[in-house]
């Protein structure tokens with residue numbers, strides 16, 4: 001069994017993707033070809049924002065957003081303690097002070113109450129200016145924007161939505177990557193919408209930010225790339241990846257999101273009787289980047305993972321370490337109460353899931369987990 005079945009996806013889409021790849025090869029516009037613009041328009045329309053600018057990967061997308069705002073050494077950036085490394089890495093690379101904030105134990109997303117407490121503490125200490133909140137839509141579910149946005153507004157912080165795992169999810173029909181002043185996503189192959197290599201995108205409704213982002217991604221270009229008006233970088237999505245993504249976005253919209261939700265429902269309806277299953281809040285729709293259960297203890301997790309491995313069922317632990325415990329941040333972070341993150345890091349276990357997973361395989365996973373708990 002595959003953890004995320006990308007081979008099956010290619011088999012289903014093979015014909016259309018091969019045609020798209022061949023077209024790009026024949027045209028030989030490998031950089032900034034027409035497919036890139038076409039994809040950006042399709043993504044902006046899908047997400048419901050004015051501008052989409054594609055870039056080289058989801059990490060660059062976050063960094064470019066922070067560069068656009070001129071985030072630097074005097075600034076404090078608030079990041080969930082439970083996320084992929086990039087979310088903290090990018091503001092750290094800009095020299096900012098990272099404040100790791102605890103999460104909600106049901107949704108795994110940043111805890112708005114603890115976020116506000118952390119902003120107040122930083123203000124009180126007076127050493128750094130609270131500038132940006134990076135919210136993460138972890139595992140496919142949007143963060144609590146009904147509460148996060150008003151907190152950003154109240155204290156004058158910019159909101160950067162890291163939608164690398166949230167793409168395709170929504171809150172009352174409003175799609176992920178439309179909540180931030182700038183929002184970002186990743187097309188890493190295993191993400192909800194993945195390409196065949198690295199890729200990323202940046203979303204915003206602001207014309208000014210969009211213009212700056214386009215410049216920063218292409219060597220700080222002014223009128224063209226040989227007119228350089230600022231220090232930028234080279235961060236573009238290849239035409240080949242754009243052409244692949246145009247085909248994959250069709251499948252994503254037409255049936256993949258629906259199908260992955262069917263697998264998640266099947267899992268939850270059976271597994272809720274034996275362990276803690278993921279909780280999707282009312283009015284939220286998840287794109288299921290991961291399906292993550294919680295065991296009672298870390299020992300139980302080790303045993304269950306071993307038991308499933310014995311049945312050829314792959315699992316992964318996202319994430320085993322709170323961000324504030326990563327050595328890389330050792331000199332430059334602040335963290336207040338992170339008790340929930342520390343607890344869930346010991347108990348989470350992500351199960352195989354994808355739109356192409358068969359019902360039989362999902363049932364088999366459930367049976368094995370039930371068997372494990374019955375034998376205890």
Ligand SMILES: *Cc1c(COP(=O)(O)O)cnc(C)c1O
Pocket residue numbers: 057058059060083084086087136162164165185186187188198199200
């Ligand atoms: C994958 C991921 C990223 C980084 O994306 P890349 O395309 O791999 O650089 C950033 N944030 C989160 C939450 C992610 O899951």
